[in-house]
Amino acid sequence: MAKVAIGAGHGVHTPGKRTPAGEREWSFNNKVVTAAVRHLKKYGIDVLRLDDPTGKTDVPLTTRTNKANNWGADILISYHHNANNGRWGNWGGTETYYYPGASTGLALAKAIHPSIVGVMGLRDRGIKTANLHMVRESRMPAILIEGGFMDSTIDIKVMRDDDNLEQAGKALADAIAGYFGIRGQAKPSKPSKRASKSISKMADEVIAGKHGNGHDARRKSLGITQAEYDKVRKEVNRRSGIKTASKPKGKSIAKMAQEVIDGKHGNGHANRRKSLGVSSSVYNKVKKEVNRRLTGKSAVYSKPKSFSVGQKVTVKKSASKFATGESIASFVKGNSYTVKQVKSDRVLLDGIMSWVRKKDVY
Ligand SMILES: [Zn+2]
Structure with missing residues (x-):
């Protein structure tokens, strides 16, 4: 019988792990994991829960991996929800981690990640590697899933609907059953792709x-x-x-920073501050946020810059070649274009219909 060790990240009282509105990460994680456990059992899969199902205790990571190792689990799933900087913003998406170089972890991630993305309907941030305790110290193929961002104004809407978390849990169980080649135990009525869209x-x-x-x-x-x-x-x-x-005043720092990056407030700090209509101290916060976003510093992981279709971006003056290798003509540099398509490291720009590396636009 297949043995699955599964845990909801953290505990309900774990400091810091919450949305800007105070909702707890564990509660989101728990809803997905509880649903997954129920559906896994329908498949006849043996399940060991690694976190405290009441949430009262944040079971230490070492205890969790020791439990899974001693039990002889076939796979380990750690379920989380992400955070960028703890303030509301328009980032977001679903991503899955495995230990660098662990090919069995990658195979497990490939079997599961697309199902979670399909149900959540959020941006697909892809399968990634990270040196995280849960995937490093477990002896079996292991993945850590980040279902969505707790501080995303986009993702939180999906996460606050319990039905979506229930569906994510079911999709997780179905994908695990598929990974083990188990069929049929669970109810065959799989929701259609359309019906499961958020x-x-x-x-x-x-x-x-x-x-x-x-x-x-x-x-x-x-x-x-x-x-x-x-x-x-x-x-x-x-x-x-x-x-x-939306009024110009009372805009969030995040929103103002994005506008500055988008070039909506011109150049020069004094001009930008006037255009935004904010005090110097508020403008300094905006400036800090702009720098943070442009350099990616102080992010939890170094995340690739996120772009979305329809967004206006500007080709950096320092850019030299298109993603496809040809030289970028000088008239393109410093010009703004609308993003038509997004791939992992590049964006397709309307007007010139060329792929430009994400690092070459802002
Ligand atoms: Zn977490």
Whole structure:
């Protein structure tokens, strides 16, 4: 019988591990893990839970890996939710870690990561390596999943819907069963890809015009019930409401920093500060955040810069070659273009229809 050791990261009282609104990381992790355990058992898989299911104790990492090793688990899954800087921002996505060089960890990650991405409907940050205790000290193939960002205004909407966390747990169990080649024990009624899309993702698509015009046509294109469509519509309206209601004052540091990076406030600190209409002390915070974002310093892991389709970016003056090797013409440098497509290390820019490395744009 397949043996799976699985744990929700941290405990409910672990300091720091919470959203900017105070919700606990363990609670999100626990909902996914609890659902996964239930579904794994339906497959007849033996499960050992590594964290305290009441959340009261943050079981030390060494205790967790010792438990899994002594029990002789076949695989280990550690489930977490990510954080960037603990303040709300528009970063986000799902990522999965394995120990550097561990090919069995990579194979496990490949078997599971796409399912979690599919259910959460968030940005796919990919499969990565990191020297983390849970994947290093376990003797079996091990992965650590970060379902979404607790300080992401995008991800938190998905994470706050218990149904999404339940679906992530089920998807995790299904993928684990698939990894072991086990079939059939769980209920065969797998939700269709469309039905499992989050409200947030469907709203994105509607805003992006992927489902045409007219409510009935959109609902059919999305393949959802009227009740679900009403939720999507509400979310679409809510988002457009936020955009038109945003006042220049009271903007978050993160938002102002992004605008500065996007070039919306011109050049020179004095000009930018005036354009933003903020005090010097507030502007200094914005400046710090801009530098942090541009250099990637003080991030938890060194994360690649994130770009999204539709975003305007500027080609750095220092850039010399396109991602495909050709030289970048001088008129392109310093010019701004809209991102048409995003790949791991490059973006496709509209207008010039060329791939430029992420490090060469800002
Ligand atoms: Zn965590």
